[in-house]
Amino acid sequence: MGSKMKQKYHHIAYHKNGFVLITTLIAIAFLTTILVTYNLNVQKAVNTQSSEYTQAQLLHAAQGAIDVAFAKLSRDKLKADPTVLNFESSINNINIKCKVIDETGKININTLTRNNTLNRLNTDQFLNLIDQYNLTNQKSQLTYALAANLIDWIDTDNQPTILSFVTNNNTGAEKEWYEALTPSYAPNNHDITNPQTLLHVKGITKDTYYGQTNQESPCLKDLITLYGNGKINVNTAPKMVLLSLHHEMTPEIADTIIELRQHAPITSIMTIINNAGIPKEIYQSISESITTKSTNQYYQIIASAQSNNDIYTIISIVHFNQLTGPIKTLYYREINSSEKTL
Numbered sequence: 001m002g003s004k005m006k007q008k009y010h011h012i013a014y015h016k017n018g019f020v021l022i023t024t025l026i027a028i029a030f031l032t033t034i035l036v037t038y039n040l041n042v043q044k045a046v047n048t049q050s051s052e053y054t055q056a057q058l059l060h061a062a063q064g065a066i067d068v069a070f071a072k073l074s075r076d077k078l079k080a081d082p083t084v085l086n087f088e089s090s091i092n093n094i095n096i097k098c099k100v101i102d103e104t105g106k107i108n109i110n111t112l113t114r115n116n117t118l119n120r121l122n123t124d125q126f127l128n129l130i131d132q133y134n135l136t137n138q139k140s141q142l143t144y145a146l147a148a149n150l151i152d153w154i155d156t157d158n159q160p161t162i163l164s165f166v167t168n169n170n171t172g173a174e175k176e177w178y179e180a181l182t183p184s185y186a187p188n189n190h191d192i193t194n195p196q197t198l199l200h201v202k203g204i205t206k207d208t209y210y211g212q213t214n215q216e217s218p219c220l221k222d223l224i225t226l227y228g229n230g231k232i233n234v235n236t237a238p239k240m241v242l243l244s245l246h247h248e249m250t251p252e253i254a255d256t257i258i259e260l261r262q263h264a265p266i267t268s269i270m271t272i273i274n275n276a277g278i279p280k281e282i283y284q285s286i287s288e289s290i291t292t293k294s295t296n297q298y299y300q301i302i303a304s305a306q307s308n309n310d311i312y313t314i315i316s317i318v319h320f321n322q323l324t325g326p327i328k329t330l331y332y333r334e335i336n337s338s339e340k341t342l
Contacts, residue, residue, distance in 0.1 A: 051310070055336055057094065058312035061305035062334075065089075065098040066314050069301045073100070073318065074327055081235065081265065082299055095306045103298035103317065104291075105236030106225035107244065110191045113151045118161075121289055122230055123147055127166070128244040129223060136217035136240070139207075146203040148172030153187045153201050173202040192226050194331065195317075227298040227317065227330065231291040234272065235261050245286045253278055266292050295322050298330075310337050 065087075072085045082100040089096045107129055111122045130142045148161040152172035155161070161172035175186050178200075185200060198204050204220065211219030218240050232241060234257055242254040256276040260266055269292060273283055297320055304313040317331040 054307060054310050055312060057092075058305040058307060058310060059314075059334065059336075061091065061094050061096050062303045062312050062314045065096050065303035065305070066301055066316055069098050069100055069303065070316075070318065070327065073299060073301075073320070081261070093307055096304070097306075098301065098303045101300040101302070102233060102236035103225040103300055104228045104231070104233040104294050105238065105241065106223055107232065107241060108226065108228050108230045109150050109224050110154060110226055111230035112147065113155050116155045116157055118151065119230075121285075123151075123163070124247070125244050125289065126150075126224075128247055128249075129240065132240045132243050133218075133220070133223070137208075137215075137219075139212065140205070142208060143169040143203065145169040145171060145173075146201075149202045154189070154191060156189045177202065195221070195226060196333075225298070227319065228294065229296065231289055231294065233292065233294060234269075234290050235265050235292055245290065246282045248279070248282055268292060296320075297322065312336050 068087070069085060073082075082102045085098075085100040087098050107122070107126055109126065111119055112126060113119060126147050127144055130144060130146065134141050144163065144166045147166075148163050148170060149172045151161045152174050158174050158176075160174045160177075163170040178185055178187060188197065192198065198209060198220075199206065207219075209220045211217075211221075218238055222238060223241055232245065234242065239251075239254050239258060242257055243249050243251065253276050257266070257272055260271065260275055266272065269283075269287065269290065272278055299318050301316045301318065302313065303316075304311055306312075313335040315331070315333045315335070316329055318327050318329050320327040
């Protein structure tokens with residue numbers, strides 16, 4: 001009987017020990033899960049804090065570059081070529097770049113219409129620009145309807161513009177077209193002041209405005225502006241804009257203008273006539289739409305700060321009048337690494 005009781009106790013102890021072992025293993029597994037989860041959360045928090053710290057560093061670096069460019073513009077208001085204000089620097093493994101662009105060297109699309117009246121000269125130049133753009137951007141073509149779409153976005157009526165002097169794609173889009181979209185919205189019905197608004201205009205996409213990846217040819221943001229009186233500064237206009245001044249403008253004339261201004265700022269339109277070989281009829285047609293300098297100056301400042309794969313970009317558009325001063329900021333935008341377009 002003693003032997004049977006002993007076996008019974010061994011049997012009970014065996015099951016009891018097995019139960020304790022299983023319970024212990026479950027507890028260990030549970031604790032391990034908690035520890036792993038905790039470590040992952042801690043690492044995630046550390047990475048988040050590190051990323052936020054890096055972004056803060058980059059933001060301050062980009063803001064510093066904007067301040068430097070702002071100070072240079074304030075000091076050198078009469079500079080004919082804003083590219084002399086461009087600079088690059090490196091501080092604590094942060095690469096900083098700053099670029100200054102003269103907005104008056106672009107076509108001002110707000111001047112396509114005035115008081116609901118078509119500005120034929122500026123519209124013709126914009127249509128020429130579409131032709132030049134399409135020659136160098138085969139993957140993202142524009143149509144002439146874009147001119148009408150922009151006019152309809154700006155003018156105050158609700159009647160779609162029809163460019164009677166254009167054969168194809170000559171009709172714009174008004175309120176009814178935009179309200180049929182999802183989500184729907186309405187045209188400005190006044191001058192465009194925010195570059196981001198252009199992405200809402202029928203016919204303008206991120207690819208056509210910002211350019212595609214590794215695109216070498218100019219995109220719309222390099223060629224059009226919302227600022228200025230509509231006169232194009234021949235000292236800073238890109239070649240594509242120069243070619244758009246008149247449908248008979250040749251690459252040779254545009255190249256000569258660029259070569260002239262590289263030697264010294266062009267101070268008189270007569271310099272172009274005498275040295276670039278512009279025919280009299282072309283000059284007479286474009287004389288009212290070009291200038292060599294402007295009392296009201298508009299500049300775009302693009303400052304970026306990069307560390308490894310993190311980058312922070314600031315875009316600022318400023319205006320100053322040489323006679324009245326001071327410099328005013330018209331547009332300001334911060335873009336961090338998570339945003340793909342400017």
